[in-house]
Structure formats: structure tokens, C-alpha cells
Amino acid sequence: MTIQVSRRGLLKGGAIALAGGSLGALGFGGLEPAMAAAVRPFKLAQMRETRNTCPYCSVACGVILYSLGDKSKNARSAVMHVEGDPDHPINRGTLCPKGSALLDFIQAETRTKYPLHREAGSKEFKRVSWDFAFERIARLMKEDRDKNFVAKNGDLTVNRWTTMGFLGASATSNETAWLTYKTVRSMGALVFDNQARV
Ligand code: SF4
Numbered sequence: 001m002t003i004q005v006s007r008r009g010l011l012k013g014g015a016i017a018l019a020g021g022s023l024g025a026l027g028f029g030g031l032e033p034a035m036a037a038a039v040r041p042f043k044l045a046q047m048r049e050t051r052n053t054c055p056y057c058s059v060a061c062g063v064i065l066y067s068l069g070d071k072s073k074n075a076r077s078a079v080m081h082v083e084g085d086p087d088h089p090i091n092r093g094t095l096c097p098k099g100s101a102l103l104d105f106i107q108a109e110t111r112t113k114y115p116l117h118r119e120a121g122s123k124e125f126k127r128v129s130w131d132f133a134f135e136r137i138a139r140l141m142k143e144d145r146d147k148n149f150v151a152k153n154g155d156l157t158v159n160r161w162t163t164m165g166f167l168g169a170s171a172t173s174n175e176t177a178w179l180t181y182k183t184v185r186s187m188g189a190l191v192f193d194n195q196a197r198v
Contacts, residue, residue, distance in 0.1 A: 044081060051085060054099040055171040058196030061099050062088025065106075079106050141187075149188060161188040170196035 047066040054061045062085035069077030082102040086093035095102075105111065115133035116125040128136075141164060148163040166184045168177065184192050 047080065048077070051088075053171040053173075054095065054102060055105075055169070056098045058170045058194070059090060059096075060171055060173075061085075061091035061095055063095065063099065063102060079103065082106070145187065159188045160190055162190050164189055165191035165193075168192070168194040170194055 044066050047068060050065045050067065052063050052065055054063050063082055064085050065079050066081040066083075067077045067079045069075040080103075082100075084091050084093040084095040084099070091099075114127050115130060117128045117132070117136070118125045144164055145161050149159075149161050151157065151159055166180075166189055168180050168184075172180065181192075
């Protein structure tokens with residue numbers, strides 16, 4: 001529906017607005033600051049937004065993490081709110097109940113945030129560096145593959161490695177999933193699944 005406004009009507013509207021603005025001159029000037037003070041500031045306005053992917057299932061909905069902290073050296077960032085990403089092509093801002101409860105998952109005391117290592121015979125897990133974890137995993141995989149790789153089944157070339165299993169993350173992007181598949185399969189691994197099916 002279009003609204004027709006004549007030149008005369010427009011001038012009338014301008015006159016009314018001018019009269020309203022004159023209220024301040026008539027002693028009602030305190031109204032404006034009082035009204036502004038009554039409006040609550042948008043709670044997330046001062047927060048930093050980080051786009052991410054819900055880690056729970058293969059739908060891989062986009063989320064926005066809202067955190068306090070300006071990344072300065074002594075400030076510790078903390079996620080305060082999570083909501084669906086309205087610009088994400090998969091979920092367009094929506095989240096299922098699991099995704100909506102992501103904040104509890106992020107702030108859970110029992111959440112594993114670092115690589116942990118339990119030495120043979122020990123009952124304790126110890127925190128280790130990512131370098132240590134990658135090196136250790138790669139070393140064990142190499143040793144196992146060298147020992148158990150099967151190149152031939154009779155005359156048939158099979159190039160298979162069945163003693164190592166790999167579980168992909170469901171929240172990976174298409175590109176990461178493609179790379180994971182190529183890496184794992186190129187080593188001959190057959191035992192390969194995705195967390196989305198677990
Ligand atoms: S929000 Fe729900 S549907 Fe979307 S990825 Fe997370 S668990 Fe899956």
C-alpha cells in the first residue's frame with residue numbers, strides 16, 4: 001500500500017513536529033533525558049561476537065558466541081551467551097534444544113579443554129602440550145601401520161590397515177571433512193566413522 005502525501009500535508013506534518021519540538025522550550029525539557037534513561041541498553045552491545053559451529057550433530061548449525069573481554073593482555077575472555085547465526089545458510093538463526101543449551105557445555109567444569117595423557121601403568125591423566133599430543137599420536141600410528149599394514153591378499157593388491165580406527169568430528173566443514181577422508185583413506189585405514197552417527 002502506498003501512502004500519498006501532498007505538499008500541503010507534508011508542510012502540515014512539519015509544523016506539528018516543530019510544535020512538539022517546542023515542548024522543551026515550554027518547560028518539558030526534562031522529559032527527553034528521563035525517557036532515554038528508562039531505555040535499557042542492549043545487553044550484548046559490548047560483547048565480542050565469534051562465529052562457530054555447533055559441535056553436537058551433523059547438521060552443523062552456525063552459532064554466534066558472545067564473550068566479554070577485549071583480548072587485551074590481562075583480560076580473560078568468557079563466553080556469556082550463545083545464539084543461532086541468522087546469516088548461516090544451514091540454520092538461519094535457529095537452534096534445536098541441544099544447540100540452545102551450548103552455554104552449559106562451554107562452561108561445564110568437566111569439559112576437556114586440553115590434551116591429556118595417561119602413561120602406561122598410571123591411573124592419572126596429565127595435561128600435555130598439543131605438540132606432545134600430535135607427536136605421540138603420529139608416532140603410535142606410524143609404528144602400528146608399519147607393523148600391521150597389509151599390501152597384498154594373495155595376488156590381489158589391497159593396501160589396507162585395519163588395526164587403527166579414526167573418528168571424524170561432526171562439526172567439521174565440508175573442506176575439513178574432505179581433507180580428513182583423503183588423509184585417512186590414503187593411509188589405507190578402513191575403520192573410519194563420524195561422530196554424527198554415534
Ligand atoms: S543446534 Fe541441534 S540440529 Fe543444529 S547442529 Fe546443534 S545439535 Fe544439531
